[in-house]
Amino acid sequence: MFFSKIWLFLLTLIAGAAITVALLLPRPAERAHVLGEQQRLAVGCGVVNILLADNARRRVDFARRFARAPELGKVLYEASAADQLDERRMASAREIGNRLISSAKGDAPDFAMLIDTRGRVVARAKRDEKDFGDLVAGRPLVDDALAGLVRDDLWVIDNTLYLVAGAPVMGREPLEYLGAVVLGHRVTTELTRSFTEWSRGDGKSQRFHVELAVYLGADLMASTTPVAIDTAPMIRAVSGLSDRDVIRDCQLNQPLNLKAGKEEYSAVVARMPGEAQSRQAYFTVFIQRPTELGVVASTMAIRKSDLSPSSFPWPLLSAGVVVALLLGIGLMVLEADRPLRRLAREASKLATGEIDRFAEDRHSGRFGSVARNVNIQIDRVARVAKSAKQDLDQLLGPAPQGSLGTIDLLAAGPSSSGSMPASPPPPPSEFRFSHTAKPAAALDLGLPLDLSRPPEPRGPVARPRPPAPAIPETPFAPAMPPPLGKPRVLTPPPMPIQAQPLRFDDDILGAVSQSTSSAASPPAETVAAPAGFFDSATDATFRDVYSQFVAAKQACGESISGITFDKFAEKLRRNRDELMSRTGCRDVQFRVYVKDGKAALKATPVRD
Amino acid sequence: MPRRWFTVLVAAGCGVVVHAAAASVLAGTVTGRVDVPATDGRESSLSRGYLEPVDNAILPIQPFNPMPLMVVVLEAESPVDVVAPPQASYDLKGESFARPVIAVVKGQEVVIRNLSFMPRTLAAKEDDALIPKGTLNVTGSKSFRVAEANKIYTIGDPAVPHLIGRIVSIATPHHSLLDREGRFTLDNVPAGTYKARVFFRDHWLSPETAVTMPGGNRAKVEIRISIPADYRVSK
Numbered sequence: 096m097f098f099s100k101i102w103l104f105l106l107t108l109i110a111g112a113a114i115t116v117a118l119l120l121p122r123p124a125e126r127a128h129v130l131g132e133q134q135r136l137a138v139g140c141g142v143v144n145i146l147l148a149d150n151a152r153r154r155v156d157f158a159r160r161f162a163r164a165p166e167l168g169k170v171l172y173e174a175s176a177a178d179q180l181d182e183r184r185m186a187s188a189r190e191i192g193n194r195l196i197s198s199a200k201g202d203a204p205d206f207a208m209l210i211d212t213r214g215r216v217v218a219r220a221k222r223d224e225k226d227f228g229d230l231v232a233g234r235p236l237v238d239d240a241l242a243g244l245v246r247d248d249l250w251v252i253d254n255t256l257y258l259v260a261g262a263p264v265m266g267r268e269p270l271e272y273l274g275a276v277v278l279g280h281r282v283t284t285e286l287t288r289s290f291t292e293w294s295r296g297d298g299k300s301q302r303f304h305v306e307l308a309v310y311l312g313a314d315l316m317a318s319t320t321p322v323a324i325d326t327a328p329m330i331r332a333v334s335g336l337s338d339r340d341v342i343r344d345c346q347l348n349q350p351l352n353l354k355a356g357k358e359e360y361s362a363v364v365a366r367m368p369g370e371a372q373s374r375q376a377y378f379t380v381f382i383q384r385p386t387e388l389g390v391v392a393s394t395m396a397i398r399k400s401d402l403s404p405s406s407f408p409w410p411l412l413s414a415g416v417v418v419a420l421l422l423g424i425g426l427m428v429l430e431a432d433r434p435l436r437r438l439a440r441e442a443s444k445l446a447t448g449e450i451d452r453f454a455e456d457r458h459s460g461r462f463g464s465v466a467r468n469v470n471i472q473i474d475r476v477a478r479v480a481k482s483a484k485q486d487l488d489q490l491l492g493p494a495p496q497g498s499l500g501t502i503d504l505l506a507a508g509p510s511s512s513g514s515m516p517a518s519p520p521p522p523p524s525e526f527r528f529s530h531t532a533k534p535a536a537a538l539d540l541g542l543p544l545d546l547s548r549p550p551e552p553r554g555p556v557a558r559p560r561p562p563a564p565a566i567p568e569t570p571f572a573p574a575m576p577p578p579l580g581k582p583r584v585l586t587p588p589p590m591p592i593q594a595q596p597l598r599f600d601d602d603i604l605g606a607v608s609q610s611t612s613s614a615a616s617p618p619a620e621t622v623a624a625p626a627g628f629f630d631s632a633t634d635a636t637f638r639d640v641y642s643q644f645v646a647a648k649q650a651c652g653e654s655i656s657g658i659t660f661d662k663f664a665e666k667l668r669r670n671r672d673e674l675m676s677r678t679g680c681r682d683v684q685f686r687v688y689v690k691d692g693k694a695a696l697k698a699t700p701v702r703d
Numbered sequence: 704m705p706r707r708w709f710t711v712l713v714a715a716g717c718g719v720v721v722h723a724a725a726a727s728v729l730a731g732t733v734t735g736r737v738d739v740p741a742t743d744g745r746e747s748s749l750s751r752g753y754l755e756p757v758d759n760a761i762l763p764i765q766p767f768n769p770m771p772l773m774v775v776v777l778e779a780e781s782p783v784d785v786v787a788p789p790q791a792s793y794d795l796k797g798e799s800f801a802r803p804v805i806a807v808v809k810g811q812e813v814v815i816r817n818l819s820f821m822p823r824t825l826a827a828k829e830d831d832a833l834i835p836k837g838t839l840n841v842t843g844s845k846s847f848r849v850a851e852a853n854k855i856y857t858i859g860d861p862a863v864p865h866l867i868g869r870i871v872s873i874a875t876p877h878h879s880l881l882d883r884e885g886r887f888t889l890d891n892v893p894a895g896t897y898k899a900r901v902f903f904r905d906h907w908l909s910p911e912t913a914v915t916m917p918g919g920n921r922a923k924v925e926i927r928i929s930i931p932a933d934y935r936v937s938k
Contacts (some may be wrong), residue, residue, distance in 0.1 A: 144753075151753040159759070216797070226820045233799025234865050235748035239756050242745055243764040247752035258752075265761050272762060342753075369752045373864045 096460050099426040106419065121393045129361075132382065133350045136363040139294060139305035139380040140345035144365065146290045151247040151258065154280060157199065158260035159245055162276045166191050167209065168266050171274035175211040185218045185227040192220030192276075204278035205257065209264075210237060211274045222252075222279075231277075234370070236261040240275035249369035249376060256282040256309065256316045256371055282309050287317045287378075305380050306360075309367070312375045324355040324381065329364045333377045341366040352384065359384035434462040441466070636685075637664040640696070643687040647694035670698055730891045731922030733777060733877075733914060737885040737901060739769055740932045749865055769935070770881040774806045774902040775928070777877035777889050777914060785874055787811040790846075793858075793868060794818050795825075795839070800858075800868035804904060806878040807870050809852040816844040823866065828857040855905060871902050894918040901928055906937035 161167075170188045174180055192207040206222035214232020218224075231237045236248040240261035247260045257279035264274045280286070287307045294305045308318035313326045328351050336344055344365035353360045362381030366372055400406060438458055444450045452473050453466035641663045648655050671683040680700035687696055745767045748756065758764055787810035794801040797819040807813055815834070817823060822840045827833035833856060835845050849856070852874035859867045877897070879887040899912040912928050 148753040155754060155757075214799075223820070229797030229819050230801070231798045233797075233803075233867075235750050236752075237798070239745075239748055241765070243759050243762055244745075244756040245759055246748075246756035247754050248750060249752060263759055263762075265759070270762060272765060369750045370865065372750065374862065 096430045099423075099430045102423055102426050106423070118390055121389055124393065132361055133363075135303060136305070136350050136361060136380055136382065137345050139291075139303075139307075139382075140348075140363045140365050142293060143290050143307055143378060143380055144342050144345060146293075147258075147367075150286075150290075151260065153202075154204075154258060154260040154278065155245050155247050155262070157204070158262040158276060158278045161195055161199075161207070161278060162262040162264045164191070164195055165267075167195070167276065168264050168273045171209060171211050171217060171264050172266055174215070174217040175213060175274060180211075180215060180217060180228045182227075188218035189220050189224055192218055196220055202280065205281040206279045208277040208279075209274065210241065210277065212241065212272060214238075214241060217274070236370075237275060237277065240277065241272065243272060247369075249367055249371035250279065251311060251371050251374045251376070252279075254311065254314065256311055256367075256376055258282060282316045284317045284319065287319045291319050305382050307378060307380055309378045310376070311371070316376075322355045322358065322360075324353045324360055324362070324379075328353060329362065329377070329379055330375065332364050333366055333375060336364075336366055341368045341372065353381065430460070434458060434460065438462045438465065445469075633668070634664070637667050640667065640685045640687060644694055644696055647687050647689055651689060651692055651694050653693060667696075674698055674700060730893045731916050731919070731924060733889040733892050733897075733899075733916065733924045733926060735775070735887055735899070735924075735926035735928060737770070737773060737775065737881055737887070737928045737930060739885060739930045739934070741766075746935075768883060769903060770883050770885050772803050772904040773881045773885075774804055774871060775879050775881065775887045775889070776806060776873050776875060776900045776902060777892060777897045778873070778875045778900060780896045780898065785809065785876060788876060790814055792816060793870065795823060795866075795868075797821075798863070799866060802880060803867070804869045804871065804902065805880070806873050806902065807849045808876050808878075809849060809872055809874050812846055812848045813870065814844050814846040815839065815858070817841055823860045824862070825858055825860055828859065829854070830856060834858065857905070869905060892916045892924075894922070899926060899928060901930065903930075903934055908934050909938075 167188075170184070170191060174184055174188070177184070188209050192209055196203050196207055204221070207220040208231065209217045209220075210231055211217050214230050214237060216227050216229050216231055218227055232241065234248075234250075236246060236250075236259060239246050240263050243263045243265075245260075245262045247258065250257045250259050258281075259277055259279040261275055261277045263272055264276055265271065266273045287309060291305055291307045294303050306318070306320045306322070308320075308324070309316040310326060310329065313330060315323070315326075332348065332351055336348065338344065338347055342365075345363060348363050348365065351362045351364065353362050360381045361384045362379045364377050364379045367376040367378060369376075404410075438453075441450065441453050441457075445453065452470045455463055455466050455470060458466045638660060641660050644663070645655050645658060648658075667685060671685075674680065674683050678700045680702050682701040684699045684701050685696055686699065687694060689695065745764060785808060787808045790812050791805065791807050791814070793805055793813055793815045795815060795817045815825065817839045820841060822838050822843075824838050825834050825845065833847055833849075835847065837845075839845050849870065849872040852872050854872040856870040856872070857867060858870060877889050877892055879889050881887050894916045897914040897916065899914050901908045908930055912926055914924060914926055916922060916924055
């Protein structure tokens with residue numbers, strides 16, 4: 096059973112570990128999922144930055160082409176030379192600007208600003224067209240464009256975010272700077288959608304789909320979705336960004352958890368550069384927050400393909416289960432079933448008498464312990480039987496070979512054959528479940544073999560002593576036998592008590608009185624032969640016994656009322672006859688003794 | 704008694720006028736030029752977009768011109784009482800002031816006029832109470848007085864980082880802005896010894912140049928001020 100227990104322990108450990116892993120695995124998976132989403136957001140944010148830069152490059156190229164228009168150079172040249180700009184000049188320049196914008200293919204700018212060398216706005220097209228003459232020099236993009244640089248920027252005009260590009264306007268003859276142009280594109284929903292078009296894939300897979308929204312502080316400039324997400328966390332996150340290079344915000348920023356109604360989103364924010372940065376311009380790339388994965392959700396997320404043999408080690412798992420099952424069954428058979436069957440077989444043999452005791456060395460573990468305990472009990476009973484035999488021998492004298500000993504006497508009951516050969520007595524340490532054990536069963540009757548030792552109270556199997564019959568008080572000279580010593584306690588063997596027509600007890604009168612109602616009368620020829628022999632002496636003997644018995648009762652303080660010699664003699668006679676007929680003894684000797692403070696009578700067969 | 708006092712006051716006024724006229728006749732003019740060492744390219748912009756600014760392929764980039772950011776000041780060697788001019792205008796003409804730097808005499812009133820198309824909220828970085836609170840609307844103005852000399856005030860709109868103007872307060876009425884070539888003219892300079900100082904953007908440059916205005920009618924002094932190479936760095 097040792098290895099079975101070890102195996103059970105191991106299986107329990109493995110099962111516990113498997114359950115623990117099953118419960119814990121969703122968490123790392125969820126973390127990996129969240130990390131994946133974060134990377135997805137960072138990638139989305141980075142891609143948007145790349146697309147914004149690419150958009151800036153295209154806008155700058157367009158501004159450069161715009162600034163090369165010859166008519167633009169001429170009007171700016173004239174404006175730069177004038178101390179005051181008038182409306183006529185402005186209208187002329189504005190018309191040129193509108194015409195150039197209209198000629199733009201694709202994404203036309205939302206406004207154009209024509210600037211002379213002094214940094215004054217000569218004309219505006221498409222936006223604030225009536226305003227002119229103001230100084231825009233001082234704006235970094237304008238200063239750079241007037242200096243000859245081509246660049247982009249982000250402006251905020253009337254709380255609207257514009258992506259602007261500036262380019263210098265140069266004259267060919269002579270080659271000189273004549274001013275600059277600034278073109279602006281408003282940040283619109285279409286623009287943001289164009290920045291997330293890449294994430295929509297082919298329309299079938301939405302796996303990498305991200306949303307984009309552009310904000311100016313708490314004001315939404317444009318978004319790919321009408322979802323209104325909470326801006327306060329984003330503003331806090333933007334305020335916490337301090338790196339000089341805003342392009343790195345996508346990598347340095349941690350994703351945020353945002354709410355829009357009941358929906359939750361994961362978002363990453365990134366500042367937008369240029370002048371608009373001072374107005375807290377930023378964009379956010381966000382996705383719907385992935386549902387949290389638990390054991391159930393993970394189980395529900397299992398796909399059919401996950402269970403295919405190519406993706407799941409079914410053979411390995413099957414082999415492991417079979418090996419574990421076989422090992423468990425084998426250990427069970429080896430350590431439990433087979434020893435138990437072996438013990439059961441031996442128990443059957445023990446019951447049928449094929450063996451005298453268990454072979455302890457053939458049983459191990461608990462089964463061996465059971466066998467040893469049973470053997471110990473067998474030995475104990477055998478010792479008791481041996482002791483009982485010795486007591487009988489001491490009481491009856493050694494039984495010669497073939498003669499009637501105590502055991503033979505008791506074995507000659509009605510349930511056993513008187514012709515059964517005598518078996519040698521078992522060794523002191525053994526007990527044999529055979530017919531030779533019958534005497535031991537007879538000893539269970541509590542026959543005090545040693546008269547000097549009064550019997551002690553018995554165990555649970557001890558039967559109650561039959562009450563002594565009431566005997567009338569008669570004068571009697573006590574002739575008590577000398578005490579022979581202390582009464583011995585006989586441990587009753589665990590044998591079923593067969594029906595005993597004749598019971599030897601310390602109170603033979605009671606036994607006789609009980610048996611007289613059911614016992615048949617002795618055969619006439621059996622009684623007849625001894626009757627002639629005893630008739631002359633029996634009466635005197637019975638009287639002698641009677642007087643001793645009455646004297647003993649009186650000595651014990653018992654009442655002798657109702658005890659008459661005739662009744663007493665009749666019982667003794669019946670008892671004697673029955674005993675003689677059963678044992679085939681020549682005579683029966685009655686002795687009076689005291690047991691438990693009461694007078695009792697004992698019948699002893701006389702063989703020779 | 705009133706007539707007598709009135710006569711005295713008229714006589715005193717006439718004396719002042721005569722003295723001023725005489726001083727004007729005796730004052731000279733200081734002209735000069737500020738020499739700036741060759742610049743090593745443009746200053747970096749306050750902001751940039753998604754792309755680095757790139758040169759055009761046709762013309763070289765125009766170098767940084769510090770002259771609009773400079774003011775020449777002539778200070779007398781011996782302290783003199785200065786009467787502040789009545790008013791100095793500082794016009795906001797769009798996305799910037801008309802001049803990035805102006806000099807204002809101590810006690811002079813400064814009037815900022817918004818000539819742009821956008822309302823602004825201006826404040827002085829060094830003294831929050833210098834400019835009256837409130838929005839400076841289009842065509843509106845705000846005035847204040849500079850009480851102390853040798854102060855530098857940075858005027859701007861916190862919402863518009865590139866909109867910055869500087870006011871330097873001085874204790875002399877002799878100051879001049881520079882043209883794009885660095886030339887300047889200081890009129891009505893009385894005879895005496897002076898030191899010419901140059902203020903650039905947000906700090907004074909060193910060393911100072913000594914100027915002596917001789918006595919005589921309509922004297923003229925020509926000076927050249929050499930600017931050290933590290934003039935952009937405030938020390």
